[in-house]
Amino acid sequence: MKNKTFLLLLFLSITLWSRADSIPSLKISLVPQYLAVNGFRMDFDIKADNKGLEWLVLSPRLYLVEKEQQENIGFQDYILTEMKGAGLDLSYRKFLGINKQENLDYFIGFTLGYTYYRPVYYRYVWTDILVNEMPMTTYMPGNDARDIYQPRAEFIMGFEYQAKNGLFFDIYGGGGIKQSFFDKQKGDPWRLYSYYWSYGYSGTYLALAFRMGFSF
DSSP states (O other): OHHHHHHHHHHHHHHHHHOOSSSOOEEEEEOGGGGGGTEEEEEEEEEOSSSSOEEEEEEEEEEEEEOOOOSOOOTTOEEEEEEEEEEEEEEEEEEOOOOGGGTEEEEEEEEEEEEEEEEEEEEEEEEEEEETTEEEEEEEEEEEEOOEEEEEEEEEEEEEEEOGGGEEEEEEEEEEEEOOBOOOOTTOOGGGTSSTTSTTOOEEEEEEEEEEEEEO
16 A cells, blocks of 8 residues: 555655646656556657657556465365566557547557566465475465466557646557467466456557646
8 A cells, every 4th residue: 555655645746846838749657447457657758750649658667466375274265375577568649639629539549569477376286395304296376377478469459638737647548459368278277368357368458547637
């Protein structure tokens, strides 16, 4: 919770300090829904043309999940005890240049991204031990980590509203495809790759997001 508060205060400090009344050439925004999954994403939109219709967006992302480890688990149980990750997206957005009088405009965009996840599950795993100086393999509770490397591509459509004092928000949706590369093993938790929001999912998915920030 302290980390989230610090990051939010940092975001507000940067945007308020950097505000200007000139034609916007830079936008800084947050994607709030990442906080619900112990993640943090800040977007930096950089104007790529003189008219302000084309933008490049850099989106660094961080993830951190830490949970208490339970002592007693069943043979089929698995508990996510830790997950660390980071990623970076590079997006191109093209505004259509309509409804300017209402400070509302529609856009289309394309994103290329890359994410690294390292989930750690506490479950029964085959473990090598020594018994009376003799090597043995036993099935016992332990930590099981996965290193997941995930490139993706995404197409989106949405709209952006520019309020007064530089505040803006946008909503967009679309779809994409991603491929996860990791060492799959027998007995892996099915939630690791079963759904399109799973860390190790590969395939197509739907996208929906909301951003809010300042332009200056």
